[in-house]
Amino acid sequence: MNITQILFWFLTLMALGSALMVITSKNPVYSVLFLIATFFAISGHYILLNAQFLAVVNLIVYAGAIMVLFLFVIMLMNLNTETEPQKNKWLKFAGTIAGGCLLLVMVAALKDANTKSAMVMMKEGDSGLIQNLGKTLFNQYVVPFEISSVLFLSAMVGAVVLGKKE
């Protein structure tokens, strides 16, 4: 095993373990912290795949902004104790079985796909650099870019209207 494979398995185990801790921990604050760990692991995957711009944006937007928003809301509501009074064992059981069945079906469907020899290019290629992404973004995808700015504006106005007191 070379260093790339070791890093891949470490980041994969970190992402999956933190994701499991997100859905199993009782305290919502711990869930947010483990979700940040998951995002860091996914950013590590992006760096390993040479998508540096996405790695940095993932850290800034997700681990920085969105998770701070989540933590702020949790602190605002004083939810840092156990907040699920209703414990339905059968609901948890059925949900886990349903999700496991989804995983099983997808793995069974994709197990025999003809991708055995397809290798992902790692540590090389410059398509993830901000120069190439910016050229494509502002040439071919400039209309979705502008539409997303309108989406942000409407989301901001919607959040203010919803959060306003009467």
Place this chain on the structure above:
Amino acid sequence: MPINYYIFTALALFSIGVIGVLTRRNAIIIFMCIELMLNAVNLLLVAFSKLHLADMGNAGAKVLNNGTDAQLFVFFIMVVAAAEVTVGLAIIVMMYRNTHSVDVNFLNRLKN
């Protein structure tokens, strides 16, 4: 790495998100599980973009834009997810202000 490893990693992350949405009753944790699912898809998109870049190097086929398209899709997914989180958390705050709870079971009185 073979693409299979990335497919199964993303699949496991997505299934964990689905299990979280189905089992937890806390609205904020349901939101975080949706974020997990979006990130699983993002990881898969980036892996496929690098796969096509490798394909182009091997077969000499002309793939437009060298696989930057998928990474821009990831960028747009992040943008939409940020907008969604903003509005969703505002809705959760309003729900908490009215009911003093973020339990989604409490919302079943909407059916009357």
